[in-house]
Amino acid sequence: MQEIFGGVFFEDRKLFTENSVPGYKPFDEELVKRGKREFRTWNPRRSKLGAAIVKGIKSMPIKKGDKILYLGAAHGMTPTFVANIVKESGILYAVEFSDRCFNNLLPICEKYTNITPIMADARKPEEYYWIEKVDVVFIDVAQPDETEIAIRNCKEFLKPGGYLLMAIKSRSIDVTKSPGLIYKEEMAKLRKGGFEIIDWKTLDPLEKAHAFIVAKSKD
Numbered sequence: 001m002q003e004i005f006g007g008v009f010f011e012d013r014k015l016f017t018e019n020s021v022p023g024y025k026p027f028d029e030e031l032v033k034r035g036k037r038e039f040r041t042w043n044p045r046r047s048k049l050g051a052a053i054v055k056g057i058k059s060m061p062i063k064k065g066d067k068i069l070y071l072g073a074a075h076g077m078t079p080t081f082v083a084n085i086v087k088e089s090g091i092l093y094a095v096e097f098s099d100r101c102f103n104n105l106l107p108i109c110e111k112y113t114n115i116t117p118i119m120a121d122a123r124k125p126e127e128y129y130w131i132e133k134v135d136v137v138f139i140d141v142a143q144p145d146e147t148e149i150a151i152r153n154c155k156e157f158l159k160p161g162g163y164l165l166m167a168i169k170s171r172s173i174d175v176t177k178s179p180g181l182i183y184k185e186e187m188a189k190l191r192k193g194g195f196e197i198i199d200w201k202t203l204d205p206l207e208k209a210h211a212f213i214v215a216k217s218k219d
């Protein structure tokens with residue numbers, strides 16, 4: 001296995017993280033043993049962070065021990081891979097507002113003790129005011145005002161010099177504009193909001209009309 005970013009591995013054109021809950025495969029993914037270590041196959045067609053890595057994003061700032069605010073946790077697919085990367089010394093505050101998704105997330109959080117599920121609306125950071133400052137805000141909420149939600153959460157919770165990772169679904173923002181124009185406009189908003197764009201990738205064909213952005217707070 002080749003470690004391409006801290007905690008992210010590549011072998012035979014497949015992406016993996018080291019499994020922190022041995023034997024457990026919440027999404028029926030393939031588990032692979034290498035010596036005493038167990039790895040979970042990470043399908044880039046089911047995870048925008050996975051897709052961004054496969055598309056060659058230059059920077060993937062999530063690392064062991066990081067504290068992450070994850071907005072739009074859904075059923076926990078990408079959150080569990082992020083939890084594998086930050087390991088037990090790190091933590092994910094996983095915010096989700098759909099009760100159907102949240103109910104699927106809960107049993108996963110019983111196994112992944114470094115994921116704290118929070119049923120809340122990411123537009124109202126005051127609902128989870130009690131969380132600590134984080135190294136990374138990750139957002140994947142597929143909402144028209146996603147960038148504004150991201151900036152507001154970063155202002156509340158991101159440490160100075162921390163990172164924002166954002167998946168954009170262009171159709172959720174404006175169906176009438178070209179995806180390319182939408183990505184440009186959202187990145188302009190981030191720059192105006194005090195972020196430097198470190199890198200970004202379109203995710204086609206793995207995720208059609210989506211992009212993934214890595215940005216760093218200048219504050």
Ligand SMILES: C[S@@+](CC[C@H](N)C(=O)[O-])C[C@H]1O[C@@H](n2cnc3c(N)ncnc32)[C@H](O)[C@@H]1O
Pocket residue numbers: 046047048071072073074075076077078079095096097098101120121122123140141142143
């Ligand atoms: C595209 S899915 C996220 C997929 C997930 N990030 C993954 O890769 O496994 C978007 C999720 O964001 C949630 N969501 C949308 N708006 C939200 C909001 N304002 N607050 C919290 N969750 C929200 C939706 O309910 C949905 O589960």
